[in-house]
Amino acid sequence: MRRCLFNEARKFHEPHHPLAFPSPSAYSITFNHIHTIGNSDYNTELALFETSSGIKPNSFALVNLIRTATNLDSPSFGQQLHSYVLRSGHFSNVYVSTFLVKFYFGMQSLTDAHTLFVEITHPNVVSWNTLISGYVHAGQFRKALSLFMGLERSHLCADAFTFTSALAACSQLSLFQLGNSIHSKIVKLGMANGTVVANCLIDMYGKCGCVEHAVRVFSETIDKDVISWNSIIAASANNGHIELAYKFFYLTPNPDTISYNGLINGVAQVGNMEDAIHILSTMPSPNSSSWNSVITGFVNRNRAREALDMFSKMHSRNVHMDEFTFSIILDGSAGLSALKWGMLIHCCTIKCGLNDSVVVGSALVDMYAKCGQVKNAESVFNALPNRNLVSWNAMISGYARNSDSTRVIHLFELLKMERDTKPDGITFLNLITACSHNEIPFEVAIHYFESMIDEYKIAPSVEHCCSMIRLMGQKGELWRAERMILELGFESCGVVWRALLGACGTQGDLQVAEIAAAKVIKLEKNGDYVYVMMSNMYASFGRWKDANVIRGLMSKKKVRKEAGSSWIEIDK
Structure with a gap:
């Protein structure tokens, strides 16, 4: 601590x-x-x-x-x-x-x-700016915006630096409405013509998915600098407007490495990996970010093998590898459960002096845990000189994934003692998942779920609701699960009713299953599996007439039960 x-x-x-x-x-x-x-x-x-x-x-x-x-x-x-x-x-x-x-x-x-x-x-306003920007750099964007609102309520007037920090926070949280409101304030105060502020607005609108607004700000910016051009290229490319990104790229007076990287990143995001590789091979001075964008594109498209191939080429050409390089390729290795690759990459991080990095360390913890090497994950976690919430969540998730619920709860209690790190929704999702094991009393899970809402003010997500439904299903509390769906306002979400239907199938509760099945059919276009499940449930209860009715509907709708499949990686 x-x-x-x-x-x-x-x-x-x-x-x-x-x-x-x-x-x-x-x-x-x-x-x-x-x-x-x-x-x-x-x-x-x-x-x-x-x-x-x-x-x-x-x-x-x-x-x-x-x-x-x-x-x-x-x-x-x-x-x-x-x-x-x-x-x-x-x-x-x-x-x-x-x-x-x-x-x-x-x-x-x-x-x-x-x-x-x-x-x-x-x-003074400099004091406020120091506080707001400090929270932005620490990744606590909501806290930064809360302080920005506090400054707005004080007798002081925000300056350009204040607005750039607030816009940066809006960018990271994709808060379009608040960012647009700040833009109005900037115009009112006569600061819209400043190049730095305009660049932040372009970036904010781009990250909020509003390319038209970004283009409008860019067009109205009088003194465009290279950051202006790079921001509009990135805003266009990252939102899938590849032709527009190419247009701005070719209009850029003196495109630099960041200009090329913005284009590569966008092209890779939409899956045009061959084009991304072509840009990489033809650009004047590719750097680690250029390679990282291509590797990330492969990993995000579940093409981890090709990502590893790019990583090997990057290594053989002595391209500098940074924290992000290792974190993304470790994520790819974890997705393949490729332990040998993960261990080789771990050796590379040590050689590059990045094994103590909180970013790389968190990725190593996650990789080892997903490969079933919990002891290795634990060793990396304990050796980290500094830990952030990602590190804690990676280790907690590793214990949960490997069914060690006691250690999940122990680590969560240690996290609660941290001064500057607080659990988030992901932490509680892993915690609730761990509570599904029989040795953890049901009341403990309920306590953590209520603590998440009441103490930490974290709004439950669909994933939280589904995890609680599965847990309640294990304990035979299906009516309680149905009531929770209504109380949390998820009654119009087909996913939670599907989770409840699955729990009913496990417990054999036909009455609640009929309610859940009706909801799924109403809310989801493709509810074919509902007919299969209800047919089987009616048959198991000896209600053959109802089972035959369902099978008749299945025949009419040409519903077929899909064959299951699985795969395993084999080293050659």
Whole structure:
């Protein structure tokens, strides 16, 4: 669990703490050392303050030192600076306190950063921007937008940087309505002509699937730069408007590698893999992202063998491989349950020094778990120096997939103790799935499901509902499952009624099965399997007349039971 840096800084403020700063009057700053520190230790850090002049460092000097602590990724130095700021009274300077907020975000201590922001008496728009952008960079986009709304309600006026952060969050969440509303605000404030803001709008509309809006903003942008052109190429290509993407690509004054990558990515997404490979082979300076787009295209189209072939070529040509390269190819290996490939790729990550990366580590955990190597997955997970929610979910999912429900619950309880990582819908889906094993009491699953809704404010998805239905079916609580469908508002969703029908088939509950079957036939166009199941159920209950009626309907509709099939990979 991550150490609370904020509390550590408070300890430095205590007079008798061994690392507490001496009296401020005894120190000043030598600026010529600020940008020359390498791998510093306490002595080097403290040496920054040591001169014989007795001049106290001012706010400008402290801002530079805090920036240095952030750039050097030095928590200890930052904690000492935080303590000094508190002792010397410089915290009242909004620029000093804002840079401390930025420092804590840089150390990935989101809770500490937010706590510090709250203590700023009169935060300015820069303070708000630091907080909002910090959450955006941390991937907490809803929190960032919530803070953006808070700024809008304050007496301060958002600036261009505020809007770019908010638009970035809207892009990641595909929130078209909110993004469009922010666009209106930008126009009202006269900021729409700024190239940076316009580029963010193009990107936002593109990621929300609104290519027409993106093209309109692009057309109205007066000073287009290369980012403008790349954004409109990506917006067109990623939404399947390949001809439009080619048009903008050929109109681009000086297309760069990112221009080509945007085109490759879009072409690969729609499945034109031969065209994607052709662009890759003819572009001037392909980089890892160029290759990654092609590999991703193969993996996403269930062509993992060809993805592995591209990975081999990338390796043989000594193309730099980044975190995304390994994460996507590991995903492909996991899909094939190709353990030998996965282990070879694991060796490559170690050779490239990326095995400690949270992105690569999470992919390795997932790959080993899907290949049935839970112990290996566990070893990788435990060795990760930092973990995010993806890491936790990968390990929890691995235990659930391999029927180790006790470890799923244990790991979930550990996750709940994390300060800056909270479970999400995927976490609870794995948790509910794990509870389907007989050794877990039914009430435990109900408790977790209610906790997800009431405590964590996570709206149940169709997948959550189906998992609970299957669990209730195992426990013979089919009427309770039917009531849950209605209470959660899924009565118009054929998938959940299909899950209930399947549970009825397992339990032999004909009465509820008839209700579920009627719903599936009404809501889904292709409900042929319903006739097969109901025919079998009527026959098992000796209701031959009803079974014959169903079989007559099946004959009339030419319903046939599909033959089952399976496959297994054989190494040659």
